[in-house]
Amino acid sequence: MRKPLSVLLLNWRDMNHPEAGGSEKYLSEVATGLAGRGHRVTVRTAAYPGALPRETVDGVRYLRRGGRYGVYLRSLAALALGRHRADVVVDVQNGVPFLSPLVRSGSPVVNLVHHVHREQWGVVFGPTVARAGWFLESKVAPRVYGHSRYVAVSESTRDELGGLGVEPSRVTVIHNGTDAVADEHVSRADHPVVVVLGRLVPQKRVEIAMQAVRELAVDRPDLELWVVGSGYWDTELHRVADELGIRDRTTFTGHVSEAEKHRLLAEAWVLALPSLKEGWGLVVVEAGVHGTPTVAFADVGGLNDSVRDGETGVLVHGGPREFTAALGALLDDAAARSAMSERVVQWVTRFRWSETVSRWESLLYAAAAPELDPPSEPDQVADSETDH
The missing domain is CATH 3.40.50.2000 (Glycogen Phosphorylase B;)
Structure with a gap:
C-alpha cells in the first residue's frame, strides 16, 4: 500500500468565497476526495469577510491569507520561507499564475488550468491591465512552468496550452464530475x-x-x-x-x-x-x-x-x-x-467525481515519486503567520 501524500493546493478562492464558481467546486471535490483517501491536504487561498484564517473542513485544512491579489505574494513567501512541506504543490492558474516553481521549495509543482483567458482579459479589465495579464499568462507562465506537469479540465484547454508552447505530453486531461442524481419527484415546468x-x-x-x-x-x-x-x-x-x-x-x-x-x-x-x-x-x-x-x-x-x-x-x-x-x-x-x-x-453518466479524484491521485503519485524517499513530514505552517 502506498503511503499517503502531503499535498498543497494554491487557489485564489475557496468554495465558500462570495465569488466562487465551477473551478472552486472542482478543486473542492478533488481536495475532499484526496483527504477522504487518507492524504494530507492543505488549500491555501485568499481571505474574505467572514472567513476564518484557518479551519479544517471534511479533512481538508484551509489557510486564508491575503486578498484578491495578495494571496499570490503571500503564498510564494510562505513557500520561500519553508512554511509548507509537501510532496506536491498544485498551482491553480485562473489567468494569474502562482509561479511556485520560482521558489526552490524542493516540491514538484503541478499547474492546473481550467481555460486560457485570452478573450476575457479585455472584458474584465482595462487595456493596460489586460495586456499585462495576457503577457503574464501567455509568455511568463509557460516559461516558469517549463518543467512542470499540467492538468487541463478539457481537451480544448490542452490544445490552447499547446498554442502557448506547452508540450501536449506534459498535459493530462482530467474532467469535471458530478455526484448529483435526478429527483423523480421534480417535473419539468408546464411552460417554457x-x-x-x-x-x-x-x-x-x-x-x-x-x-x-x-x-x-x-x-x-x-x-x-x-x-x-x-x-x-x-x-x-x-x-x-x-x-x-x-x-x-x-x-x-x-x-x-x-x-x-x-x-x-x-x-x-x-x-x-x-x-x-x-x-x-x-x-x-x-x-x-x-x-x-x-x-x-x-x-x-x-x-x-x-x-x-x-x-x-x-x-x-x-x-x-x-x-x-x-x-x-x-x-x-x-x-x-x-x-x-x-x-x-x-x-x-461517464463523468463522476470519484473518477476525477482517482486520476488526480495517480498523477500526484507520479509527480511526487522522486520525492517519496525518505518519507515526507506533515505539512507545517509557522505559528507566527496569523495575520490575513
Whole structure:
C-alpha cells in the first residue's frame, strides 16, 4: 500500500468565497476526495469577510491569507520561507499564475488550468491591465512552468496550452464530475423556461440570454427566464432586464442551495450558456443529470467537449442572433428536446467525481515519486503567520 501524500493546493478562492464558481467546486471535490483517501491536504487561498484564517473542513485544512491579489505574494513567501512541506504543490492558474516553481521549495509543482483567458482579459479589465495579464499568462507562465506537469479540465484547454508552447505530453486531461442524481419527484415546468446558472460577472454574458428571451417572448408570451447565481454584475443585469422590458418574466434567484439549484435545472426546459469562455462548463453536466439540454456558443473552449452538438445540446456558430434562433428552435421542438434529454442523461453518466479524484491521485503519485524517499513530514505552517 502506498503511503499517503502531503499535498498543497494554491487557489485564489475557496468554495465558500462570495465569488466562487465551477473551478472552486472542482478543486473542492478533488481536495475532499484526496483527504477522504487518507492524504494530507492543505488549500491555501485568499481571505474574505467572514472567513476564518484557518479551519479544517471534511479533512481538508484551509489557510486564508491575503486578498484578491495578495494571496499570490503571500503564498510564494510562505513557500520561500519553508512554511509548507509537501510532496506536491498544485498551482491553480485562473489567468494569474502562482509561479511556485520560482521558489526552490524542493516540491514538484503541478499547474492546473481550467481555460486560457485570452478573450476575457479585455472584458474584465482595462487595456493596460489586460495586456499585462495576457503577457503574464501567455509568455511568463509557460516559461516558469517549463518543467512542470499540467492538468487541463478539457481537451480544448490542452490544445490552447499547446498554442502557448506547452508540450501536449506534459498535459493530462482530467474532467469535471458530478455526484448529483435526478429527483423523480421534480417535473419539468408546464411552460417554457430558460435557465442561466453561474457567477454573475461580465464574461458570462447573461445579457445575450436576456435579449434572446425578449425577442422570443413576442411569440411565446408564457416564456420565463431564471437567472441563478450571484456576483457583482447583478445590479447591471437588473438594469438590463428593466431596459429590455422583461423584468416581469425574469426571476433573479441569487445564490441558492445545491438542492434548489438542481430543482431549478430539472424544471427548466433549456440551459442557456452564452459565456465568453469555459474550461469545461460544470453546469452542463449538472443540467444533463436532469435531462436538460444546453444551448451555448461553439467558440468558447471546453464546451466543445462537454456538449455534443446536436445530441446533448446545441453549439451555436455565430453571434447573439444565431443564439436566439437556436434557443427558439429548441424551445419549439418538443421531439428534439426529448431526444436530447435522453441522450444527455446517458452522456453525463461517464463523468463522476470519484473518477476525477482517482486520476488526480495517480498523477500526484507520479509527480511526487522522486520525492517519496525518505518519507515526507506533515505539512507545517509557522505559528507566527496569523495575520490575513
